[in-house]
Amino acid sequence: MSGHSHWSKIKRYKSATDAKRGRAWSKLARRIIVAAKHGGGNPDENLTLRYAIDDARAENMPNDTIDKAIKKGTGELGAANFETIVYEGYGPSGVAYMVECLTDNRARTAPELRKIFERGNGQLGATNAVGWMFEQKGVFTIEADKTTEDALMELALDAGADDVVLDGDMFEVTCPPAAYAAVKARLAEHKIPTSSSQIGMLPKNTVAIDTADKGAQILRLIDLLEENEDVQNVYTNYEMSDEVMEQAVNNA
Incomplete structure (x- = not known):
């Protein structure tokens, strides 16, 4: 599928620039607020919130800051009314x-x-x-030395992934958005760490x-x-x- 190598390369570039610039906690807090507002404040019952919290913790956001963002989303604390626009x-x-x-x-x-x-x-x-040039997909990037291609292919496809591609020193796993949670859980079950994981827009060409x-x-x-x-x-x-x-x- 077109766009696989593009994804891993942009992720590597973003990692370099994020390390220089620092990921803004305010952006992560907004994600948590919106996720909690639309799906509730329990991450065990709200996958969108769970993934937002995971990303916030990966950026070393303090737990009390995360908790405040959740409470803003559920209405326990006052917050601005955010909406998603592309x-x-x-x-x-x-x-x-x-x-x-x-x-x-x-x-x-x-x-x-x-x-x-x-x-x-x-x-x-x-x-x-330009929206017609893209399609929504779940995308996982995994360092090639963390698993074998055959093992990753078998477990990812069994969990609902579309494809597994080796691009240099990184594997890229793509899946339909509906299969994202299952693929993520399967990777965690087999203790395969991901360098990045998200539902995003992949270019068709x-x-x-x-x-x-x-x-x-x-x-x-x-x-x-x-x-x-x-x-x-x-x-x-x-x-x-x-x-x-x-x-x-x-x-x-």
Whole structure:
């Protein structure tokens, strides 16, 4: 399926930039608030909340901060009313961008994103401007030395995964969103650690980026978007070789 290697490469890039910049706890708190609001404050009964808490703990968010976010979501503490909105647009080299936001004021968020796109040599588009180029999938990345391809293939496919692909030193497991919980549980049952796991948007087709300069422009726009507090995730459809990616990261 197109887009597999894209996912692991962007995850590696994001890991490098997140380590430099630090993942904003406020973004994680918003996820927890929204998850608790829509599904209740018990993570054993609310998988969306459980995954949000897992991500928050992975970023060393204190337990009392997590608890406060849950209480804000359930109404025990006051909180802003956040809603999920996905904005779409084009960036440098015709690359498609889908920007998932949690915002309490869409009248603020849309103009801010429009300015960011323009600053990054892109353009914010209308609804479904690029959405048709993506499909929602559960995606897990696993270091290749943590398991064997045969073992991973057998247990992942048995749990409902679509595919398992080895990309360099990383396995990528993709699955329908409905199978995400089952695949995640099966990996945990077999004590196979994941480098990343989430339900996200995978590109159906990709745009090949063959120079570091073009790549750096694309990555810079991703950085600019992710610096906005309302932005939760940025999905794109670019494809770069490892060599071009490394040079682009250094130039971004």
